Amino acid sequence: MQPQQCQPHSPPVKVAASILNSDLAELHSECNRMISAGSDFLHLDVMDGHFVPNLTFGHPVVQCLRPKLPGVLLEVHMMVSKPRQWVQPMASAGANQYTFHLEPFCQIGSTGGGSDSSSPVVGNVDTEACSECIRHIRENRMRVGLGISPDTPVHLVFPFVESVDQILVMTVHPGFGGQSFMSDMMPKVKSLRDRYATLDIEVDGGVTPDNVAQCASAGANVLVSGTALIKSPDPAAVVARLKSVYKS
Numbered sequence: 001m002q003p004q005q006c007q008p009h010s011p012p013v014k015v016a017a018s019i020l021n022s023d024l025a026e027l028h029s030e031c032n033r034m035i036s037a038g039s040d041f042l043h044l045d046v047m048d049g050h051f052v053p054n055l056t057f058g059h060p061v062v063q064c065l066r067p068k069l070p071g072v073l074l075e076v077h078m079m080v081s082k083p084r085q086w087v088q089p090m091a092s093a094g095a096n097q098y099t100f101h102l103e104p105f106c107q108i109g110s111t112g113g114g115s116d117s118s119s120p121v122v123g124n125v126d127t128e129a130c131s132e133c134i135r136h137i138r139e140n141r142m143r144v145g146l147g148i149s150p151d152t153p154v155h156l157v158f159p160f161v162e163s164v165d166q167i168l169v170m171t172v173h174p175g176f177g178g179q180s181f182m183s184d185m186m187p188k189v190k191s192l193r194d195r196y197a198t199l200d201i202e203v204d205g206g207v208t209p210d211n212v213a214q215c216a217s218a219g220a221n222v223l224v225s226g227t228a229l230i231k232s233p234d235p236a237a238v239v240a241r242l243k244s245v246y247k248s
């Protein structure tokens with residue numbers, strides 16, 4: 001595969017394994033398997049059944065995993081309607097990065113799309129409440145990620161970029177692993193990279209070696225991959241293929 005021309009000066013590529021579709025009965029060993037395969041960190045998808053129509057796990061699971069994964073960065077992807085509520089419990093449990101969504105701080109418009117609150121947003125962001133959540137995450141000594149669902153315009157995160165560590169552009173409608181990658185999210189990624197040369201830009205949902213070139217050329221440098229890694233007989237080869245497009 002020809003090295004993909006990716007954006008100049010982008011920060012280094014990182015692969016985060018999403019364990020959502022792993023054998024949750026063997027979660028600890030699945031996490032170790034993903035780290036041994038070369039994943040840079042773990043992406044734990046927390047869902048509350050309100051923000052998205054699915055329910056997964058919360059801070060008690062993080063608390064159990066933490067001592068068994070020394071030195072591993074744990075990102076919690078908070079697909080929850082009240083992101084501020086879980087900041088302190090997750091920090092106490094040992095999460096290192098708290099990635100929450102903008103949508104709970106927005107006036108949800110009736111613009112079709114999904115029926116849950118992760119569905120389309122027409123704007124009117126409660127800037128102060130979102131900024132306060134960011135401050136609260138910082139006070140709890142975690143890295144800050146801010147995510148947008150597919151129907152949320154990218155410009156809504158611009159006011160927050162300088163105060164967070166990472167912006168997450170969802171490339172599926174949040175709620176489930178194993179969905180198909182949404183290529184039409186790449187203009188959002190490019191719009192962010194064109195403005196913010198050193199920002200960590202994360203893509204999450206359906207990312208595989210078959211579509212990673214699009215992510216690289218748009219400017220994403222943090223790749224969340226779940227099914228493509230978890231279900232592979234050789235996850236190390238998948239990690240290598242994901243990273244290979246970034247080698248100049």
Ligand SMILES: O=C(CO)[C@@H](O)[C@H](O)COP(=O)(O)O
Nearest residue numbers: 174175177178205206226227
């Ligand atoms: O947040 C989500 C889904 O809501 C993602 O983290 C997916 O769980 C990633 O899994 P794949 O789409 O790569 O299988």
Ligand SMILES: [Fe+2]
Nearest residue numbers: 018045077204
């Ligand atoms: Fe996720």
